[in-house]
Amino acid sequence: MNLDKLFNPQTIAVIGASNSEGSVGYALIRNLVGSGFKGTVYPINFKHKSIYGIRAYPKLRDTRDEIDLAIIATPSATVPELVEECGQVGVKGLVIISAGFKEQGEAGNAMLDQIVATAKRYGMRLIGPNCLGFIKPSIRLNASFANKMALPGKIAFISQSGALCTAILDWSVEQHVGFSHFVSIGSMADVGFHDLIDYFGADPNTNSIVIYMESLTHARKFMSAARAFARNKPIIVLKAGKSTAGAKVALSHTGSLAGNDHAFDAAFKRAGIIRVNTITELFNAAQTLAMQARPQGKRLAIVTNAGGPGVLATDHLVEQGGEIATLSEQTMAALNTGLPPMWSHSNPIDVLGDADEERYGMAVEACLKDPGVDGLLVILTP
Amino acid sequence: MNLDKLFNPQTIAVIGASNSEGSVGYALIRNLVGSGFKGTVYPINFKHKSIYGIRAYPKLRDTRDEIDLAIIATPSATVPELVEECGQVGVKGLVIISAGFKEQGEAGNAMLDQIVATAKRYGMRLIGPNCLGFIKPSIRLNASFANKMALPGKIAFISQSGALCTAILDWSVEQHVGFSHFVSIGSMADVGFHDLIDYFGADPNTNSIVIYMESLTHARKFMSAARAFARNKPIIVLKAGKSTAGAKVALSHTGSLAGNDHAFDAAFKRAGIIRVNTITELFNAAQTLAMQARPQGKRLAIVTNAGGPGVLATDHLVEQGGEIATLSEQTMAALNTGLPPMWSHSNPIDVLGDADEERYGMAVEACLKDPGVDGLLVILTP
CATH class of the missing domain: 3.40.50.720 (NAD(P)-binding Rossmann-like Domain)
Structure with a gap:
């Protein structure tokens, strides 16, 4: 609708x-x-x-x-x-x-x-x-009683908690994180998560959807809406009510998913939703989405000046379903020319402990030119 | 009207x-x-x-x-x-x-x-x-295109210059000087100085009128309005156009007072208007009016910790038509008790170079109780 x-x-x-x-x-x-x-x-x-x-x-x-x-x-x-x-x-x-x-x-x-x-x-x-109402910064429409205006951006934010809206709003202005829509959804007597996912999924000015969820009514509609859009636009959800007490509250709502939190985990995963567990993670995810383009694939290049952190990052990446990019011949050639002989000769690219900004710049530039690299992580240990 | x-x-x-x-x-x-x-x-x-x-x-x-x-x-x-x-x-x-x-x-x-x-x-x-329009802070009415709101207070300000309005407004907010009305009067095609003096003179929320004047049309009406109110409410005027060039401009306006600046001086004096010569003086006068009650008479007590400044102040006071208050017997008795034997034993009250805050406080208090003292000047030389 x-x-x-x-x-x-x-x-x-x-x-x-x-x-x-x-x-x-x-x-x-x-x-x-x-x-x-x-x-x-x-x-x-x-x-x-x-x-x-x-x-x-x-x-x-x-x-x-x-x-x-x-x-x-x-x-x-x-x-x-x-x-x-x-x-x-x-x-x-x-x-x-x-x-x-x-x-x-x-x-x-x-x-x-x-x-x-x-x-x-x-x-x-x-x-x-x-509810608090909603904000649509692109047309400078603040149809809420929040204490400030959100900045314009590409994230659609939906919150079931008014208090969290205010907190995120304060934080976002300070961190220069912008939104396409900022919606306090309240009791969801009519418009629910699935309607908004459908709407924002089709909105060319939204490139990701961030949700703070307390309870999920219309679970089936939510799942199908999320499944339809999660591949094109990341959907990030912080689901509150992980505790037993929270689960009981969730159970008491007709139409809610079972109070078993693992069910949410499984369902979110199947729908392609990224689940985060803390408000900090939600903030970080929102900020990351605001600050850079979404990578097209899962192949990551890592530039580091120390071996250990490169290994740790690789482990975590693989655990989360990512991949270490295989560097092209051109990239290898460029790195062999620009880096000292002792460099790691593979990805993660260890540019060695004495690397200065020029050496980092050279390595980063080589990776960015490589079509086999979807994303780049730069680690600097002091 | x-x-x-x-x-x-x-x-x-x-x-x-x-x-x-x-x-x-x-x-x-x-x-x-x-x-x-x-x-x-x-x-x-x-x-x-x-x-x-x-x-x-x-x-x-x-x-x-x-x-x-x-x-x-x-x-x-x-x-x-x-x-x-x-x-x-x-x-x-x-x-x-x-x-x-x-x-x-x-x-x-x-x-x-x-x-x-x-x-x-x-x-x-x-x-x-x-013109710029006007501001009436008591009802939070800013009917002007000035860049800020004036603070509420008891001074009615009338300016023939829009630029000066803006400058005074900025200054007044910073200095916490408030206004009952703040009027940019423009070309005075209808409402002129005399109308506003009549109106503010009868306004219980105005206790002084401050005017920046460039040219005076309707001189006779102005004089009679000023004469009627200057005794109850101080009227302070900064008249621009003192230079020969300025005088010529004034002359060219029909109905203006003669371009001889001395005529203004004499006329203002007769009407009981206080004339100031610089914007700084206008500002100072406005601030003084804003900060304290108007003295009921011209008898001033001076408390000082050095003889010279007391003499200078006395000279200036007498020159401007003021008087040195004669201290009452009670005041003299209090000062004799509270001050060291070497004090000046008359007004100006020299509390001596080593006076601390208690000695100043004692002298000030004695003067404030004296019905023969209309005003008090406290001088502190370092």
Whole structure:
């Protein structure tokens, strides 16, 4: 199903926009207005004529405009009726920030069912509830209440945790890591991981997908979406809930994969997903993806000034399914000419302990020219 | 005449609002929206549906709202018709940012006459043209294209030079000097110094008026407005154009005071205006006004740790029309008790070269309690 109106809106209404600094309804307007987004943002607030210095409207209808995306940040009890109103005026996409559904037991679940049914009836797609919203830096659209804007880039990030969104956002700005889309997915009442993998998989501006996952509903759809795209675009997943306690939580959700973490491991592997185990690894993977092109194959050349680290790297590479590149005749000839006689004469290329930057440069250049080399690891021991 | 709708608008239209960063029409919207102003700002632009991420309107009328203040930043040739339109829809106040009137000779002057006549016919008051706009920090209203917001305070600042506005603004933020109003007055086609002196003189939130003046039209009105308020609120003027060349420029303006700078001196003195001669003095005066209450009389006590500076200060004080306070018996008794026998035994109070902070503190406290002391100068020589 098409998520285009969600991610490429021309007109956005913020239902529950507020003048109170520090409130979610204020942060949403602050992030959307004046930040370079070329569309039109309408604050909706039935109490105030003006929000953030601009015209506010009591109802969607009063804007007398077609609304592509409605962001709802009002108390949960008001949301079902608001979603109905969105449908009536022809809204195409919804982001529900509000919490108080699944967490509120039966009554909350009943409201959520009603919301989803209404959205379906009108053909609206829905992110949330209980989420931060999303950011699409390429069009300078910050449809979230996060405290900053993400940088533009090629990584699509999807997080089931709002807190982690904020942490990654802070880190990414500092490290100059950019995103094509940055999505806080919340309770996944409608749009889930598989929808986003389908959408980002087909998006020419996304070249990798990074996911922080707490629980997996619609496991089969997820697997098939991942399988379809993992070969073209790396999908990296940090799956939380490895502990027994976490597994129990996962079990209690209908439709979840079994609480056995090994099942996830196996499933991810079959789908071609790269699984990482810590937030640090997720960050590192994201940064690596942001900083360099994806290698076309698994053949690695290693340039080192010490034998030991070269051996360790080789072991780890082979263990992970990689290969040591076989150097071409031209490369060997170049290395024989440029390096001292005692060099290792094979890959890993030991340029010896006294190597200066020129010798490293020479070896790296020879490897980069070699069509049998898909990637290059340079090790410098002090 | 009432300037209230100009300075206390609920609704503001920016005619010539723009999406081009770096343009005046962009800076105006950026300064007005999201900066804490509680009213409603409408961008008017007949080419774009959306400006700065919010709804823009082709015409004032299309806002379907009453507009209190219209800020016009379009080419001069378009302004007469726009002012007519403002009148028709009931706009109360105008700020014309656009240049290209007086500077453009006869044709420009004719346009300006038409604009003023139209404004008068509809009862609109007008600041400008060729100005930066104004800032009223207490309601967080930045109706200017200056690069920052002024801090709130009690000084009303009026400048005939836009460049000086920017310089003073930068300086004031750094020095924590605040303003009740900060007005770039431009060509004064309608609102002039005298209107603003009348208005700020009656404003309970203004306790001093600081003016940068290049030429004085309506000299008589200025004098009578200044005379009415200078006793209650200090009016400080930096009059530029002291040079012969500057005087000639002043002479060429009908209605100006004679190009003889001494005439200004005399007139300012009669009106109770404090004249300063350099921008530094203007800054110092503004800072002094911002930092302390205005003394009720001219009797000064001087506490010093060296005789010479005390004498110099006394000379200067008397020359400027001040007086050396006569210390009361209680003050003398306190000083005799607290200070070493060698102290000066009169005002200036020489607390001697080896005075520490306690001795200074003791002397200052004694002076502050003395009803015969209106002000206190503390001198510390190293």
